Amino acid sequence: MTSLDQNIKSILHEGVAIPAHPLALSANRELDERRQRALTRYYMASGAGGVAVGVHSTQFEIRDKQIGLLEPVLRLAMEEIKHANLKRPFIKVAGIVGPVEQAIEEARLASELGYDLGLLSAGGLGHMSEKDLIHRAEKVAEHIPLFGFYLQPSAGGRLLSYDFWKDFAEIPNVHAIKMAPFNRYQSLDVIRAVISSERHKEIALYTGNDDNIVADLLTTYRLYVNGEYREKDIVGGLLGHWAVWTEKAVKLLEDVKKCKQTGNPSMAELLTLGIQITDVNAAIFDPHNHFHGCIPGIHEILRRQGLLEGRWCLNPAEELSAGQMEEIDRVYRSYPHLNDDAFVEKHLEDFLAVKI
Secondary structure, three states: OOOOOHHHHHHHHOOEEEEEOOOOOOOOOOOOOHHHHHHHHHHHHHHEEEEEEOHHHHOOHHHOOOOOOOOHHHHHHHHHHHOOOOOOOOEEEEEEOHHHHHHHHHHEEEEEEOOOOOOOEOOOOOOOOHHHHHHHHHHHHOOEEEEEEEEEEOOOOOOOOHHHHOOOOOOOOOOEEEEEOHHHHHHHHHHHHHOOOOOOOOOOEEEOOOHHHHHHHHEEEEEOOEEEEOOOOOOOOEEHHHOOOOOHHHHHHHHHHHEEEEEEEHHHHHHHHHHHHHHHHHHHHHHHHHOOOOOOOOOOHHHHOOOOOOOOOOOOOOOOOOHHHHHHHHHHHHHHHHHHHHHHOOOOHHHHHOOO
């Protein structure tokens, strides 16, 4: 069993911002290697504590045999991270999907390339029982440390019970869980399961609830288990939303930590900011149209900043929904303090430079 590096484990439990890495394409929908590298550089320069590659924001179609981009995008990110020679630990997360054999193959690839953790999704596996999913997770955990992933049904995930998450938490090589059901009840199922586990101190909780980021991070969960109260915090975020305006996302997480330690900034200030962030997310992620435009929405922000050339996705049908561009314009005007355009403009030439 591959174990997790102690330095990586330490910062994972301290809590960091982990953006979900998008896919940079040219107008003919082929990999734009220069801009793919630029995105990885942007996330490192923004102060992110890691990056997640090959996940939903990277587009699941990269695994299609006729497209064949899973290995290239995983490799490009690792090359940039190694070339940066960072003086701090940086968490490398690889998305893992599919039935047992596919998931094991992806885990082996990620481990060989140097990824620390596999973000294991149950998306597209509605035919498998929860018992089968636990067996799958146990098999994959033999090849890479696991970052669990509760993906919302609207984005291709499925509902998973409290009992599933309790069993999942008992797998020895599980080190973190990302909760992204966009639902308070279902998020609480995960939190209860982890707190009830004998491994509750070994598992870091991360928010993937792009609609509730700040409240998730601010809350301490205190539950009664086996005759005692146990507490657990959601320490960081692995988010598609943090793939844009990342420098400000890193500062947000720092402010949340300061608030919980010192009360400054105040919780009231941060909750107000949290609603503004949710409003921005509604424009970018397109929940009013069942999240159809979420990936193009991310791309549109990065296009405006010059990090991407266009909004193109592997699936030509993936485009902004009607009225979504106007919504993005609105939140840009309404919340200028949330964007990091000035930061990107200052460093864009360096991000786009050909170095490797």
